[in-house]
Amino acid sequence: MSSPRRTGTESSQTRALLLDVTERLMREDGYAAVSSRSVARIAGVTPALIHYYFPTLDDLFLAVFRRGAEKNLERQTRLLASPHPLRDLWEFSIDAGATALLTEFMALANHRKTIRHEIADYSRKFRRQQAQLLADRLPDLGLDLDDVPPAALLFLVGAVSAGLVSEDLLGLSEGHAETIALVDRLLSRLGGDPPAGDAGA
Template structure:
């Protein structure tokens, strides 16, 4: 397909915008949100500083673009994890992915100073949690787990809290008890996911 002249600037615009978002993401993960200034982002992306504000009038606009892309990717990854053969284990793995969690923690720090970003994080957090609880409601029943003893909503909160705490402490250089905590989580998840789901047992018995 032939690319028209009018289409080329749009392609360049998209590429430059993506480069700025990728550069900001990398800086926030590796150096923290305070380091992600317009000049630093421009240098990382290899463009002139003026281009940052051409594509993003304010730094908050850039931060929000970074967050929304990451949030959308994570929502899709979480959905796939919760629909996998071992959903609890897969869900846990999404929570201890260092890059994703560190970026979220940086945004949580940034949210202390930016109301719009705080509202955005809160809205997406509700979407993540709703997806988690919906899936876990089905998962625990499939595995004959007592929902009174292990409420799906509580499981979602506890698993997420442990994963994020581990990443936060690792970022600070604190690792005491981490191996034991991870082993404990794995033992608990193995306990839940060792039995075959009722649907599969029924299919095999037939």
């Protein structure tokens, strides 16, 4: 029986550099631009070193995704504990940097089953955390959970923000400013959150 293949340590600075380079490539040129050669060239290492840390490209993509997802879970916890959780959640969901990378992972998931399963697992984790935190906070904002179910609110936020981001990537912007302004007004009425741009928003 063969022994498991040795890989680099999780805390390695070289490993972190490779993840940084891969993430930047995905943001700037799309997931199709990522290969052991392209990452090695930018990082200034050999392709063999890429495979030492990540035996397959899927391993590399998964490591980039997991690192970002864990950071976002921590960020989400902080946002939903803020004085204005609804607005902060909305602004988090339309963050261009984060959503652009997620869009690349969604496209990648169409071709790689392991990535698709990972995204689905983390999405469920995000939704559960969001729903629980919102269920705890909405009554404090004077909202009835029967009138504004957290699961429905989260779905609407996700659907609207995903639509804005996907159309923006295509160069479509008709109705975007009006939609954002409408959401801004609704957030102010629902949770008493200050309009975007106000102090503390």
